[in-house]
Amino acid sequence: MRVLALLDGTIVDPEAPLFRADDLGVMRGDGIFETVLVADRQPRELGPHLDRLERSARLMQMQLPERAAWERALQAVIDNWPWDTDPEMALKLVCTRGLDEGDGTPHGFAMGMQIGEDTRRKRRDGVAAVTLERGFAPDLMDRAPWLLLSAKTLSYAVNMAALREAQSRGAEEVIFTATDDSVLEGPTSTVVIARGRTLVTTPPSSGILKGTTQGALFRAAEQAGWRTEVAAFPTSALFEADGVWMCSSVRLVTQVHTIDGTAIKADPELHAEISRLYESNY
């Protein structure tokens, strides 16, 4: 199931061609995107997602259609989604730099997609992860802005390759590590650990994407009396933690039960509490 809208709010056939072969998004992955969860017609964390889309565009030095256009397209998709049969969708907002040798007009769309059984299983049963090197130091972002660390660009081929590597090692998630062995993030998720009643995540200044799901979880956790910290930690901290989660808009707060083939603490009650905290936002 797909529902596709252009930025003027027109609904178009999701199976019809939309992009020219010389679009820079197609030729070079030169563009940006966001994925928003919409549950019961309500987009979650829409403000932070649109803020992040604008931040990615700034880092890319790319023109971005105005916010109202994204909101119009998003609403058209929501209005045309079959809510009676499918109460959740993943909504992608995609924008490319436009045509090669064009006038710099960006091309964007919004597309609603069904959430698959695989995602529901990960939410329910948790995941095994492997740690994989990402190959950069945590202080690289400021020194080398052209590497676009922390921008959500369409160039996700490396992230997808890492997930295939995880599968070849019998796992289904990846925790990327920096050259100093500190934890970074997953290919499509933010890492959160629990130490007693403190939740810790890794700092966006290390070149990772600032997660909207982690942000929502921390907001609710603080209100419920948990402490929260944004601080670097080494890979060994994953094995010593009271719980490890991978947070992302569509998979929500997914518990990690195994890392590099070793079972880690994965208390079902703690997981239920963390999930309830996140859901209490909505």
Ligand code: PLP
């Ligand atoms: N880190 C990366 C690299 C991602 O691609 C994503 C989302 O896809 C996240 C973290 C989690 O972000 P969010 O919770 O906003 O979905």
